[in-house]
Amino acid sequence: MFTHPDGRPLRPGWLSHRFRTLVRKLGLPSVRLHDLRHGAASLAGAAGVELKVIQHDLGHSSAVTTADTYWTVFRELAHGAVAATAELLRSHADLG
Template sequence: DLRVQRQIGRIDGKIIEMPLKTKNAYRTLPLSADAIDVLVQQRRKTGNSEWVFPSPTGGPMSPDSVLHMLHRVLKRAGLPKVRFHDLRHTFATLALQNGVDIKTVSGMLGHFSAGFTLDTYAHVTTSAKREAAKTMGNILSGAV
């Protein structure tokens, strides 16, 4: 599991560790076996740093550096530039489209309520409802 319990930010040009924005942002997320393997391999490369992805000086990476690295990886893969928030949105959309319930997605995103998540991703749940109606129609018409 991955515990989300702090964030890195910049204040007066200095990279610092900060508390999260809301109490709901503090959460524990399960990780897939593949994700754990990648993190374990990365951890081996960092020696005894407290950071899984340390900066060249050994401290935390700046948010700007992390975004720059993401853009380099995307460019090499022939993919368009996106923000980390876009990746978060994609995760939520794919989870909902593939049957993960709204309460679970809400908790994983650290939202205050499932209602907020539902409002934010209404476009996804609307299409899921259409699919559910089609599926139920097929089931019921076959049962008659």
């Protein structure tokens, strides 16, 4: 939650408007404030952060919600994990 210096809460619409203004002013690609949440969760998943940790950080009621929302990222991670495991098995087979 974001607040004014005196502790009053900021209206979500004001924060979104301010964010859009800053993005435009800085010449950044168009992105919504909410997209940063998705980006953070995706980066955490790509970095190998456990699903339960990501779920907690996002405030989802269950890991299923998190997994369903970010299934594309997690699917890519799963493919990478399978490839890495297969490579490990191949390298050990060559040693024997």
